[in-house]
Amino acid sequence: MYRQFPTLALAAALAMLGSSATLAYDKSQPPPPPRPSASSAATAPPKPVAKLVDINVASRSELKTLPGIGDAEAAKIVAGRPYMTKTDLVEKKVLTLEAYDALRSRIVVVHKGPPPKTKA
Numbered sequence: 001m002y003r004q005f006p007t008l009a010l011a012a013a014l015a016m017l018g019s020s021a022t023l024a025y026d027k028s029q030p031p032p033p034p035r036p037s038a039s040s041a042a043t044a045p046p047k048p049v050a051k052l053v054d055i056n057v058a059s060r061s062e063l064k065t066l067p068g069i070g071d072a073e074a075a076k077i078v079a080g081r082p083y084m085t086k087t088d089l090v091e092k093k094v095l096t097l098e099a100y101d102a103l104r105s106r107i108v109v110v111h112k113g114p115p116p117k118t119k120a
Helices: 008-016 038-042 069-077 097-106
Strands: none
Touching: none
């Protein structure tokens, strides 16, 4: 700390010696910039969170708001429903892996109703 503020080091040394000398401020150098306080970071407005799109119920127009999804891709997504997981988009060859990577953080799969029957 004293390396950053040499006048503080000198003031601390003088305080330990019990001297009544005062320090002169060197006005030829600009003062250091103020540090951001923790309270100023807490008062910053929150970043807007993108709404997640459920690929099982979203309309074509909602799907087209996703990055890399146009009319053809939205039609493929609707035709491939229902999806059990997000990765079904790649497994069912609805989207390429690159297209899926671009939008995977913006989509979700919500299941409504009973789980699918499994083969025994």
